[in-house]
Amino acid sequence: MSSQKDTGISFAHAPDGVGYKLLELPPELLALLESEDPPILTLESxxxxxLLKSRTQSWGLRQKNTSNALILLTTSGANVSSQMPETGLKAIATIHDTIELVPESAGQPAPVARGKWHEKFSSGR
Structure with missing residues (x-):
């Protein structure tokens, strides 16, 4: 018989106050960044x-909202009052949007942002 208790995994909501943004990289940019000679990237308005720019390409940054939140987790420390270490999880942030990179051509201006899809949907009702 084991002296360990099967209490499951402890879980806590513990926001860390950091504002997280997730950046969705297009495959061609990821390949450039993982190459032997990665380019220097700059941000311009x-x-x-x-705009995120390399020597030869540029991408417009667009915010994408999602109804499916992403929850960032980290492990929590051991319980010092017990002789058996207890590891758990802490939810440190909930993310409701991501940043998408859209290829931009040098000659064309970026398209005008038209707002969130749910704002457009609700305005027609």
Missing amino acids: STNSA
């Missing part, structure tokens, strides 16, 4: 959005 434009009329409608920020």
Whole structure:
């Protein structure tokens, strides 16, 4: 018979106060960053959005909202009052949007942002 208790995994909601943003990388940019000679990237402002630029390409940053929240987890420490270490999980942030990179052509201006899809949907009702 084991002296360990099967109490499951402890879980706590413990926001850490850091503002997280997730950046969705297009496959071609990921390949550039993982190459032997990765490019230097710069951020520049434009009329409608920020631009992420390399020597030969540029991408517009667009915010994508989602109804499916992403929860960032970290492990929690051991319980010092017990002789058996207890590991658990802490939810440190909930993310409701991501940043998408859209390829931009040098000659064309970025498209005008038209707002959140649910705002457009509700305005027609």
